[in-house]
Amino acid sequence: MNKPGLQITEHAELHGLNTLAVAARARYLIELDDPSGLADLLADPRFSGLPLLTVGEGSNILFTGDFDGLVLRLNHAQIELLDEQADHALIRAEAGASWDALVTWTLQQGWSGIENLALIPGRCGAAPIQNIGAYGVELSDVLSTVEVYDRVERACRELAAADCGLGYRDSMFKRQPKRFVVLAIQLRLQRAARLRTDYAGLREELAAMQIDQPGASDVAEAVRRLRRRKLPQPDVLPNAGSFFKNPIVDADLAQSLRARYPAMPQWPTADLHCKLSAGWMIEQLGFKGRRVGDAGIAPGHALVLVNHGNASGSALLALAREVQDAVYTRFGVRVEPEPQII
Numbered sequence: 001m002n003k004p005g006l007q008i009t010e011h012a013e014l015h016g017l018n019t020l021a022v023a024a025r026a027r028y029l030i031e032l033d034d035p036s037g038l039a040d041l042l043a044d045p046r047f048s049g050l051p052l053l054t055v056g057e058g059s060n061i062l063f064t065g066d067f068d069g070l071v072l073r074l075n076h077a078q079i080e081l082l083d084e085q086a087d088h089a090l091i092r093a094e095a096g097a098s099w100d101a102l103v104t105w106t107l108q109q110g111w112s113g114i115e116n117l118a119l120i121p122g123r124c125g126a127a128p129i130q131n132i133g134a135y136g137v138e139l140s141d142v143l144s145t146v147e148v149y150d151r152v153e154r155a156c157r158e159l160a161a162a163d164c165g166l167g168y169r170d171s172m173f174k175r176q177p178k179r180f181v182v183l184a185i186q187l188r189l190q191r192a193a194r195l196r197t198d199y200a201g202l203r204e205e206l207a208a209m210q211i212d213q214p215g216a217s218d219v220a221e222a223v224r225r226l227r228r229r230k231l232p233q234p235d236v237l238p239n240a241g242s243f244f245k246n247p248i249v250d251a252d253l254a255q256s257l258r259a260r261y262p263a264m265p266q267w268p269t270a271d272l273h274c275k276l277s278a279g280w281m282i283e284q285l286g287f288k289g290r291r292v293g294d295a296g297i298a299p300g301h302a303l304v305l306v307n308h309g310n311a312s313g314s315a316l317l318a319l320a321r322e323v324q325d326a327v328y329t330r331f332g333v334r335v336e337p338e339p340q341i342i
């Protein structure tokens, strides 16, 4: 079944393909180096009737059981400069490229705009799916185009970022997971972008590094230091980063919650809603460090679900549901999971 650049495994083990290290199998796993063969592959009668799940590093997926379908992994990973002007550049990264390698490469070339997104795990193909964001910056701030294979049109297309429905940890790709396979992304970066150092902890970290006139690489280094300190590393304690999104509620609910819980962190959004801290609410309920068998909440971070050893995906999901129900009962707010639950 295999030839150079194409590897097909039947009944493939997915344990090493998700950072929660959950045991699961796929009917087929296909690893493809050259995406020009994708349309033919998906039309192959062995695969055409099967559900499709495209994955990168599995750092935002929870498998709750075996996947009776086709898991596709695109490995083409070139990063290139498409256009360079004095003050900005257009950079293209293929789906299989590591996101953090892209951050490092752009900084080495002197381009800024994604330094705050340093060390986010995963591949470039997944970056637009939930519009990755951290430390006050989102992919949508710099995304120009997404190159996709559209399974409805059965054609490759280039979508302008404005047409991708990007929002907070959201996109139309996330809402229509079966339709698009992301082949590459194009980013518009600046020679001297305005640095975002106003996010909690970042300025303090730069001060601790004794840097008062930071460049983009300094900001990336500060973000890396913060992330290494604050988040459990998946190879040490398997996790998928923040498991819950910060809920966005209307201003009235936010106000009544503030009256009841004056210490509750709230951030007004541009459309007169309010973003609440899921982590704060979960911590108030005493979940931090909670463990049910091998499924747990990280001791240092209430938003992070962890696998202490052999937790099953369904055990992790049961714990997540318990957290959701408890938050709803106490605060009247629904916290939604961030990873894709399979």
Ligand SMILES: Cc1cc2nc3c(=O)[nH]c(=O)nc-3n(C[C@H](O)[C@H](O)[C@H](O)COP(=O)(O)OP(=O)(O)OC[C@H]3O[C@@H](n4cnc5c(N)ncnc54)[C@H](O)[C@@H]3O)c2cc1C
Residues within 6 Å of the ligand: 019, 053, 054, 055, 056, 057, 058, 059, 060, 061, 074, 095, 120, 121, 122, 123, 124, 125, 126, 127, 129, 130, 131, 132, 133, 134, 173, 177, 180, 181, 182, 183, 231, 232, 233, 234, 239, 240, 241, 242, 340
């Ligand atoms: C320790 C840790 C910290 C994290 N911190 C952050 C953070 O700060 N900010 C943040 O936004 N996220 C964060 N994440 C989540 C995760 O890193 C990102 O969502 C990342 O983009 C996922 O990349 P991946 O390659 O692992 O994708 P996967 O987990 O493999 O897939 C994620 C989703 O994208 C889809 N997908 C993947 N590749 C493609 C493709 N080529 N075409 C179509 N669909 C595709 C999958 O089907 C799935 O729905 C963190 C995760 C961990 C483990």
